[in-house]
Amino acid sequence: DAAALLERRERHLAAVQEHYFADPPVIERGWRHHLFDTDARPYLDMVNNVAAVGHAHPRIADAVARQLNLLNTNSRFNYASIVEFSERLAALLPDPLDTVFLVNSGTEAVDLALRLSWAWSGRRDVLAVREAYHGWSDAADAVSTSVADNPQALETRPAWVHTLDAPNAYRGRYRGADAHRYAADAVAAIERMRAEGAPPATFIAEPFYGNAGGMPLPDGYLQAVYPAVRRAAGLCIADEVQVGYGRLGEFFWGFEQQGVVPDIVTVAKAMGNGHPLGAVITTREIADHYRSQGYFFSSAGGSPVSSVVGLTVLDILADDRLQENARVVGAHLKAQLEGLAEKHELIGAVHGLGLYLGVELVRDRTTKEPAPRETAMICDRMRELGVIVQPTSDRQCVLKIKPPLTLSRAGADYFVDTLDAVLTHGW
Numbered sequence: 492d493a494a495a496l497l498e499r500r501e502r503h504l505a506a507v508q509e510h511y512f513a514d515p516p517v518i519e520r521g522w523r524h525h526l527f528d529t530d531a532r533p534y535l536d537m538v539n540n541v542a543a544v545g546h547a548h549p550r551i552a553d554a555v556a557r558q559l560n561l562l563n564t565n566s567r568f569n570y571a572s573i574v575e576f577s578e579r580l581a582a583l584l585p586d587p588l589d590t591v592f593l594v595n596s597g598t599e600a601v602d603l604a605l606r607l608s609w610a611w612s613g614r615r616d617v618l619a620v621r622e623a624y625h626g627w628s629d630a631a632d633a634v635s636t637s638v639a640d641n642p643q644a645l646e647t648r649p650a651w652v653h654t655l656d657a658p659n660a661y662r663g664r665y666r667g668a669d670a671h672r673y674a675a676d677a678v679a680a681i682e683r684m685r686a687e688g689a690p691p692a693t694f695i696a697e698p699f700y701g702n703a704g705g706m707p708l709p710d711g712y713l714q715a716v717y718p719a720v721r722r723a724a725g726l727c728i729a730d731e732v733q734v735g736y737g738r739l740g741e742f743f744w745g746f747e748q749q750g751v752v753p754d755i756v757t758v759a760k761a762m763g764n765g766h767p768l769g770a771v772i773t774t775r776e777i778a779d780h781y782r783s784q785g786y787f788f789s790s791a792g793g794s795p796v797s798s799v800v801g802l803t804v805l806d807i808l809a810d811d812r813l814q815e816n817a818r819v820v821g822a823h824l825k826a827q828l829e830g831l832a833e834k835h836e837l838i839g840a841v842h843g844l845g846l847y848l849g850v851e852l853v854r855d856r857t858t859k860e861p862a863p864r865e866t867a868m869i870c871d872r873m874r875e876l877g878v879i880v881q882p883t884s885d886r887q888c889v890l891k892i893k894p895p896l897t898l899s900r901a902g903a904d905y906f907v908d909t910l911d912a913v914l915t916h917g918w
């Protein structure tokens with residue numbers, strides 16, 4: 492049973508590999524935006540941005556089975572699928588982003604992106620925003636500033652990491668109409684780094700603030716920061732691991748929402764629908780420059796199976812019109828949640844776009860005192876009622892909503908009705 496499996500898990504899996512719940516059900520099967528436990532109990536999956544085209548998609552299962560029966564090997568061989576997949580990725584990005592590296596995870600993509608930027612300028616200093624998560628390797632961890640993921644995050648930064656205020660227009664230093672001031676502060680910080688002889692080699696950020704609660708960056712933020720970084724001869728990395736690939740509905744990439752073109756883009760999660768697959772996409776010039784100084788090889792990155800998964804995910808996104816679904820169902824869900832906010836004082840704000848939303852829970856709408864304990868209990872109660880949702884942000888008081896892009900209007904309504912019931916009857 493579930494308790495016995497948990498005990499065995501805790502005996503041999505590292506404790507740091509946490510699962511979502513204190514008493515997690517044993518999940519056996521997935522279908523579209525639902526998961527089923529070993530008692531065949533369904534759960535609406537509102538948290539899983541990895542299974543972007545839906546759990547257990549039969550087209551992916553068929554494509555993988557066919558490819559595994561034919562060939563799987565390392566990427567030093569020449570085969571059609573890796574070429575086709577790279578072409579398809581490059582076609583999704585604006586010029587001059589046309590050169591692809593294939594890896595196995597978001598962490599690897601971020602790690603490689605940082606290396607490309609260091610090789611480009613011959614410098615090391617990196618500017619990151621607070622409340623970010625970019626991965627767990629030494630370099631990706633160094634630029635991950637979220638204290639929710641790592642309570643020591645801000646004390647253990649290497650000297651080459653510099654941080655900017657979290658550009659949070661709801662509860663940060665500048666709010667509402669003042670949010671444009673984050674950009675001016677960021678530009679001033681970059682100028683200061685230049686004056687001190689340590690201009691940033693790299694600026695890295697999610698182009699839509701996923702980890703802080705699923706909110707857009709202030710208007711014009713990256714339009715101010717990117718040119719300032721480039722004036723300092725640095726490169727701009729857009730980490731699209733969470734927010735890119737159609738989830739925002741109106742935009743395929745988060746950087747489109749900000750009206751900028753990055754120098755390096757990192758992608759993972761959704762692109763493999765749960766199969767380990769990640770990518771760095773950059774310019775030919777930046778990629779070639781790296782070649783003169785560094786090394787890259789990934790045995791399984793872009794393997795025949797991984798490339799076929801990547802191609803199939805892109806086919807499904809297009810054929811099932813999932814970006815459009817994210818736009819339509821996301822707008823419906825957001826409107827319903829805003830309706831709930833009129834009824835329940837605990838909801839301080841509803842953030843986000845498409846199927847990347849955040850419901851921020853506060854004990855007091857004026858002071859905006861975060862409600863992390865309530866958020867945790869609400870998540871547990873929602874689980875009992877068959878909905879999986881989890882907290883995010885440094886204050887752990889935002890319900891993070893990023894379901895598979897297959898979410899239906901009925902699924903969205905079920906989520907809203909369940910949250911309404913929990914907020915009405917208690918948790």
Ligand code: PMP
Pocket residue numbers: 595596597598599601624625626627697701730731732733759760
């Ligand atoms: N960047 C961002 C923005 C992420 O959200 C994550 C994963 N949560 C990563 C990088 C790391 O990706 P992975 O877990 O695939 O290594």
